[in-house]
Amino acid sequence: MAEAPILEVKNLRVEFPTRRGTLVAVDDISFSIAPGEVLGVVGESGAGKSMTGAAVIGLIEPPGRIAGGSISLAGRRIDDLPYEEMRKVRGREIGAIFQDPLTSLNPLYTIGRQTTETILTHLPVSQAEAQQRAIGLLREVGIPAAEKRIDHYPHQFSGGMRQRVVIALALAANPKLIIADEPTTALDVSIQAQIIALIKKLCREHGAAVMLVTHDMGVIAETADRVAVMYAGRIAEIGPVRDVIKAARHPYTDGLMASIPKVGRTDARLAQIDGAMPRLNAIPRGCAFNPRCTKAFDRCRAERPEPMRVGNSDVACWLYDAGQGGTR
Amino acid sequence: MIAFVVQRLLQSVLVMLAVAFISFALFRYIGDPVLIMLGQDFTREQYEMLVRDLGLDQPFYVQFAKFVVSAVQGEFGISYRLARPVAQLIAERLPATLELSMMAALLALTIGVPMGVYTGLRRDSWLSRFFLTISLVGVSLPTFLIGILLILVFAVQLGVLPSFGRGDVVKLGSWSTGFLTTSGLKALVLPAVTLCLFQLTLIMRLVRSEMLEVLRTDYIKFARARGLQNRAVNFGHALKNTLVPVITITGLQIGGIIAFAIVTETVFQWPGMGLLFIQSVNNADVPVMAAYLLLVGFFFVVINLVVDLLYYVVDPRLRIDRGAASGH
């Protein structure tokens, strides 16, 4: 990366103390995002991707907490900021888009009110100017007749339109990083592509980097520059999208790619990975994927693999340990 | 909008008729009014003459119609016990009950809502826990016992407040008010406090639980993710959304005040409708019971109607049924 990364996460660890012991939702992960880059974070439900996004924006619900590591935004540490300082970062420097646009918007306020409120909180502009900016934003996200619709309530918009409003709200104060947590999962398939394209276009125009959390590999393939594959709270593989999709190195990623049905293939059965991702209170020793891995060997069961550089990616798999004799 | 109002009005009229029907059934078929009026010795002719005079030999629907018509005109018959027109008795007693109830409702709202908001926002402070404990005790204390305890402390031991009656009242037209005299106000204190306590705890717990629900929603999470200030999040968004359902339920609580007024008036010998009702139950004074039922039913129906209309005004989702939803 030529410039300094906009987001740098080092050895992040998120824990949930429960009555029966501490659950580790995110276990010592490290990654970075370059300015303007789209990083996809992909994985099954429960892999820890949403939790990572929540940690970055500082909205982990108690009793969960960040138990270790650091998160830095443009070189400045943000994981240990007091609440009020972090509040200023949110919205202004980091924006968020959540999964369900219907529940993300307060039904009792007009979208204009909710937009201008966000603008006024972060930017030193007048009410009138905030109003103008709000209308401009709505136009940008593709809402027709923005000057009229600014006084409408959320329930007067369709699902796709609402998500556009949410995107406008996330971009309202011109943040440098957007965390998009499953932004299209709750939408009709026909609209998903539009919304994803919109996010990509706007972020590029505004110069914002995106951390795109999803379980949909297709979205990643369309949109992301790099992708991180998460499994059981850890990063299995992280690298450029082309590399990870076309030439997956980690056995888990390989299994994921193989299990996506491809148009034109006439194989009889869909490939699948046997077993299921372990629950947080039953993570195996060593590499978390080892019970399901067809290529596992002794070391996999004993030691947890560190991310190792292979080509342009980092892979956490003992298969690629140079000392072990390289790739098998 | 008009359609909604008309529909609700019609519904209310129907419910009123149902209540009137029950009241009428009480009046006409419970006990034998003729027997009660004639006393011990009477001849068959006297019985039958009285039956004709009272119109009790008419068909059922005719009697019901006459009942409804007289009720609308304020004519409820004669009290068995006191041999005076029921309407007059009610007119005398109504101001006392209404003043007491309004005072109690006011107290319950102005103390209960802030307490509820506070315990919702600051869940773990000691003050919150204190309020919650008090509220639990409040719900378990029967109203009459509270009254007795207050009388014991303030009237018997300390001697600062009167333990029964209304004090001096001033007549304004047909309304007698205790607000304008010191003795009237002093007499109002203990009964109003007694009456409001139960409602206060209910309102507080309701507001708190609504607040907690609202604080867990996605739109609050999104508001925080946009970096809105705490004050805006808690009072601008959370509070407004909390109060909407609270309004309706509070309106319905007025019913509780009317019901518990019966108890309070008995404890303090407050000359209101509740005391009248209990005395009539004790003495099988059916006309008074029937009239009370009608009146209370009327109050309830009116309150329900007002609450529905209020909800309609406050929640935009109900207002616009032909939304301008369009496009994607």
Next chain:
Amino acid sequence: MLDSDVFHSFRRNPVVVVSAVVTTVFVLAALLAPWITPYHPYDLASLDLNDAFTPPAWTEDGSRRFLLGTDDQGRDVLSTIVFGARVSLLVGFCAVLFAMTVGITLGLVSGYVGGAVESVIMRVADVQLTFPGILIALLIDGLARTALPRDLHSEIALYVVIFAIGIANWPQFARTVRGSTLVEKSKEYVQAARVIGLHPGLIMLRHVLPNVMGPVLVIATLSLGFAILAEATLSFLGVGVPPTRPSLGTLIRVGNDFLFSGEWWMTIFPGAALIVLVLAVNLLGDWLRDALNPKLR
């Protein structure tokens, strides 16, 4: 069950444990009343009017014989409280049982049968719920009083009160059970049962009842608190249990007349007993509701 989350939450919460203990003590005392009270207050032969108006044992004019003092007829207040609690608990439990039976049945029926039957039952429940329970109980009690001849009424007054309070309480049970029934009805095993030829209703019952027991238990406990209070209120107003079987409410009413002449113990002690009992029951119900609420876990 002992290992469950619920029990664990119970043990950790001292207030709730105390409440459970208190409730058990009350119930046991009520059940064993004739054997454990120092005196039998309703045995007229054992009363001595000279003992009347004795203040509690720790005051100046008190006597060790009557720990909490005596009333206007010379009855030992402690004993009257135990017997009074007996009546209060009896009415409370019976009323809740009645409400449960009616409510669960109507809930099952309306959920299973659906259609007009369901609409009518639920409408009635909703309308009834807008009126405060006390008022409903009062109305029914008042109606009975006027409809029945006086002596018949005194005989069955106890049942009338139980009936009145029970009727005031059935809607919550009905609504909850109906909700569960609807959920089960839409499940596939019901259709499967029909296909096989088994009666789907019986199968549903087997599945609905266990699912619904949790919330029903919570409602039952909270209703118990309400029922005891309702009975006390009715008795205090003079329209509750007959004076021959006084409950805590009756005791408070009778004692209230003597409050001004200074014999405060006749009202305060039964009052305290009532508060403690209802508080304990309510605390149990509150805790149970939180412990069984899947959303809060």
